[in-house]
Amino acid sequence: MAARRRKNAGTSEAGTPGEGAVLPADLELQDLYGAFAAHGLDDDDLDDSAVLVPPVTLPPEAELAAQAKAVPMFGWALELARWTAPHRTVDEFGDLTDPDREPAARLLGLAPEEGEVSEEAVVEAMRAWSLACDLDLIEIGTTAAGEHVAVPGPDLEPAEEGDPETVLELWLTAAGIVRELAVEADSMPEPGHEGHGGHAGGEGGEDTEGSETSADEDEDEDDEDRLSEVEEARDEAAELLDEALQVLYETTAFAEPGGETVPLGVLAALLVVPEGEEPSEELLGDITDVMVALDPMLADLAELGLLDYRPIDPDLFDEEEGEAAAPEADTEEPLDEAESARFGLVRLTPLGQYGIRQWLLEDGYDAPLVGDLAGGDAAALLSGISEAANVLPEEELRVWITDRDPVEAARELLAAARGHDAYAPMRRMLCHSALTMLGGPAEPAVREVLDDPELGGGARTWLVSLGAADVPAPERAMALWTVVDAFAAQLLDSGGDPEQLRELITDLPVTGNPASYFGELWRVDHPYTADVLEAVGELHLDRTVAKEARKAAFKARSKG
Template identity: 65%
Template sequence: MAGRSRNTPDHPSAAGDGEPGEGLLPADFELADLYGARGGDDEDLDDSAVLVPPITLPPDTELVAAALAVPLISNAIALARWTLPRRPVDEFGDLTEEDREAAARLLGLAPAEGEVPEEAVVEAMRSWALACDLDLVETGTTAEGTHAAIPGPDLEAAEQGDPSVVLGLWLDAAGIMRELAAEADSLAPEGAGDDEDAAEAELADVEQAREAATELLDEALQVLYEMTAFADPGEETVPLGVLAALLVVPEGEEPDEEMLGEITDLMVALDPMLGDLAELGLMEHRPIDPELFEEEDGEDVLAAPSDAEPDEEEAARFGTVRLTPLGQYAVREWLMEQGYDAPLIGELAEGDAEALLRGITEAGNVLPDQELLAWLAGREPQGAARELLAAARGRDANSPVRRMLCAVALDELGEPARPAVLEVVDDPELGGAARAWLRAQGVDIAAPERPVALWTAVDSFAAVMLTSEGDAGRLRELVAGLPVTDNPASYFGELWRVDHPYTAQVLEIVGELHLDRSVAKEARKAAFRARSQHR
């Protein structure tokens, strides 16, 4: 699955207050706002890298049940069982004419008696072809020279609901359907002619069209994956026009007439492909209402909605799509096959506190709060608090962010964490924040000594600096709240001596953002002294 170069427009479904999880896409956020903290120097970060948002998948048992509920899959399994002990086939591995009707009856596609409709036979043969493609059925030549089919080695495991087997079979089927959907959108026109050069040119055109259709479908699937990851529960359904617009309109622009035409073309191209994938359970798809197509000058065009705001049902006539959990599973597997990091929420919860905090601070695509909650779930509060506090120590580039995340986790634990926090009130790195946390909890405890308070102030500022990704608004709030006295030279005279890896950078930001010129000047002087001290 190729990484996409998507345009992100402003559109009605992307309205929000700028916080992650409000229906916007990853491109609408700064990296830290979307995925969490990044500490240290980000100069090596590849701006062109595709960061895939983390998702939550249901247990394998639920995915297996959903896969087995797909008619094509259940029918393929039923036909594989039906071949026991062996079933005659022709030289191409297809069922005989007599057995085709029998297969349709077996699958409940036709009545037990009477004429078998042609469409029932066609559907039965589709299931047979899939069973063969998935090796649920194996065909070959017998010792007597006849052609026969027998069940494949995975049949019993599939019938028993073995997760690795069922999901593997379903994913293979989804991959086949994905390829067929793109091919169907790029079929050669009939009557290609006998000229060899013309035939080769047409084949090249078909191949080019197939590649374009595959790329379009992959991009659409990845956009749906991202939108589903950030959608509120129950709001994962996407209008087809919105999906198409995300693939056409550059970020921050309004669509012009040409773009509107492209959006319509993409809607029409995507509609049948998404419908094919819906048949395998990747998505829930409501196709474009055929009545919206009108005949104009010999061309079929999609009738545009009126200027009046359509109601929900009217809007749905233009097509909708919703990626299912099975669809998320498939897209994630395809992304990982291409080498992309596509994490699951809670993966970091499997390690200790050190791995948890390190993973959150170093990864570009995690949701910190959810990872912390997943890690805390089921852990004894005091033990969890002690482990987190120990992992928060250090003076490396990411340490301020680890301490900030530790404080977030302690807030979640609340009162049961107090004994563990009381144990570190005199710690030079943790003590200041620990005392502040305890006082917020209502514990009567003295404020930290001046050196510890200053060190904690720098550390807290550094954590925001590292996670704000250039958000000057957040930093200005901190700068405005600094306890600068009437004598800023005295205050910054203390601050520049603080032995913290980010002292100079914090002072530089204060010097850039403080609205009081005299305060800003003293901060810049202090930053120079702090840097000189460490040369």
């Protein structure tokens, strides 16, 4: 599955990476995924070609398998496979013979038990038959007498019994087939299209020497041109569909429950409009073109349960064939919900999330699930969150603490937070967040580390925020060390984002004598002391304070 390259006109207000960054969402990386930098690491150490896929939450596989079996087209394929037992005569192409086609449509509930069977019902039944054959739910063979017959495939029984592995493997194969067919259909030339070449022969039908050879050559060139056009159109359609599916995948990762439905126009705009720009008149036309191109492909995928899709209302199309009327961007009165829905609505289902994730994994991308890091101990949890680029820290912490004894969980987290390595400040910040989630019941474990030189300052701050009135003030050395450690954690978490760091810098307890304060701070024995002082010197708005911080940073570097 091709990775989506975000259109980017430059650095956004949020500080997003500039052009060339490859992200799966038009959102700020460090805001979404936690720390990606460490002491000695910066943006230059990141692979510009890396694609960071956000973690998602999926239902259990048994539930996904049940959803797959409930998809009509997939269920029909299973039903037709069972119907072939013990065997059923087919034609030389493996298709149902004419006498069996209408009964197949009735079997699937596509036609009444009695009366006329519509052509559309037969076509749908044959499509389900074709899918069952493609999935090897139906196998075609020949008897000793030379008769072509269909029999159930070996996967039918475990699939009917609901074996999750079998069902999901079959469904994923079916989804891949439909995805390819949707792209093929979108890339087919319109009826009557003759390519670029003309017919051979002189005007008025004159027969000149070599005209037959010339005609053959022209026809070959025309065929090659048409094939090239079809292949190019197919590649463009496949890329567009892949990008749209990834946007929808990201939407389900970050949307509030119930907010995953995306208007088709919004989806198209995310694919067309460079970040930070407003759609121009020209881009509005491109958005409409993308909507029209995606509409039939998304409808095809909806048949296999990847999407819930409400297609574009055909009445919205202009008289000119193939051109749809896009919603006006700057109308005085915005469209109401019902009117807006006529332009198309799409939502990725849990099955769709599962399918896209499997395609990403097959292509070598890291596509994590929420809770992947929560299966180990606290050390693995905090280290994993600190060092991973695509993780939702709060979700991982919340999953880990669920159903754990608060005191024991807090003790394990605090022990894992110790250390002087490059990621240690991040671990302590994450530990503080987890303790906040645990709340008051974790207090006994926190009080046990009040005198710990690495954890004591943060422990005191946490207890005070909890409302404890008997917390002793930390010694000066502990207080200064905690200031550096907390700032270092933010430096890592923000990736050095100036806006976020300036807010933190303004809260530094610098007195009216910055030389004295920084004279103490540069002596703090912390691996990030010089980095913190350099950041203050670069970003503090008070020139005197900034100057003293830079001088202190130089002393810290010299000492180190």
